[in-house]
Amino acid sequence: MLLSRPDSELELLARCKAIEGFSFAQLASALQLIIPENPVQRKGWTGQAVEQMLGANSGNLAQPDFHHLGIELKTIPLNHLGNPKESTFITSIPLLTLHKQTWKTSQCFSKLKKILWLPVEGDTAIAFPHRRIGRAILWTPSVEEEAILACDWNELTLMIGTGKLAEIDATFGQYLQVRPKAAHAKSLCYGLDEEGNKILTLPRGFYLRTCFTGSIVC
DNA sequence: AAGTGATCATAA
């Protein structure tokens, strides 16, 4: 059931349609994967499984999942009301060199400019194997949306580039936010302080708030 | 209940 990369957008959408309504158990069966019993051990399981099923092939490169199509794949868990249950991780942040990017050339924008959203049931009242895959949405930010995303990115990038990392918390940004993205509290990387010195700090990533993703998916 | 900060799995 392992698929090769889809050659076109239409083929990718057809593959999504083919797994619409699949339960995670069906997904696991088709891919011969085991679903971990422990919830903490299955973080990311759905995303990885769906990637395999749709033929994503970018591995762990800092590029969209379907690089040749310019499309990023995101599963998004919905609660019983149909609203996003979690924020959405977009990309890791190279703290030392982020300021060399511009919004349009940024890895953040390269992922946000075209996203294939795949809603999945995230209600914990539903046993994990019974949760189902929903209808895919191929999305591109509107001019208005992109303006706000760019504004958030510019503000956060300026702070990171000028050594104000310590002042950044998840409350900055209207749609985009910056939060830790680490294996644990001791996995550190380099950032800049206000004098331009390298300092050890937690790795960070850009995330989309649920108030924004909710307006896309609902 | 929501939102932020912390954490888990895997690959190269």
Added chain:
DNA sequence: TTATGATCACTT
């Protein structure tokens, strides 16, 4: 250690 895939769990 970097990146990918995210969700857990504690604070507010």
